[in-house]
Amino acid sequence: MNDLLRFPSAVRRDPRIEAWFSDFADPFRLMTRAWFERMRGCGADVRELLHDGCPVACVGNAPFGYVNAFNAHASVGFYYxxxxxxxxxxxxxDGKRMRxxxxxxxxxxDDEALxxxxxxxxRDIRQRLGLV
Known part of the structure; x- marks a missing residue:
């Protein structure tokens, strides 16, 4: 689909993401690591990059999720x-697409729900890409 956001620089493993997670002084970054690992584990076609200062997971070059850390919380986000x-x-x-x-x-x-x-x-991004 032509209207999908694409990140052509996505790679199998981006070393900048490991550097992002290595800030052990930031407890909120540490809270997100396991969730980003879940994203990485979604399949052999998952790629990643650091975009706008946070780790992003893609299927191919189409993003589906990200993690980020802030002053008072961390977040696990979804492009659609x-x-x-x-x-x-x-x-x-309350954005048009992202939550x-x-x-x-x-x-x-609720770990299971997340x-x-x-x-x-x-699964959704794979459907949008016409892969399933």
């Missing part, structure tokens, strides 16, 4: 999150 089913209501945001899940140390998270969102976002 507004189109994803979210039965437990984890997603926040994210806020991670806070003091807030309990894992399901990651898998769904990857």
């Amino acid at each position: 999150g507004a189109m994803l089913a979210d039965p437990v209501g984890l997603l926040v945001g 994210h899940v806020k991670l806070r140390p003091s807030k309990e998270l 894992g399901d969102l990651i898998a769904a976002a990857c």
Whole structure:
């Protein structure tokens, strides 16, 4: 599809992402690592890059998810999150397409539901690409 966002510089493993995660003084970055690993584990066609200062996961060169860290929380985001089913209501945001899940140390998270969102976002981008 021609209207999909594309990142032609996406690669199998971007060393800048490991550098991003190596900031051990930032607890919010550490909170996102396992979720980005989940994105990486979605298949052999998953590529990645550092875009706008945060790790992004793509199928080929089409992004489906990202993680980021802020002063008071971390987030796991989805490029087409507004189109994803979210039965437990984890997603926040009011943009046309993007949504994210806020991670806070003091807030309990439904790990299974977030894992399901990651898998769904990857399936969704594959469908948009006509791969399934």
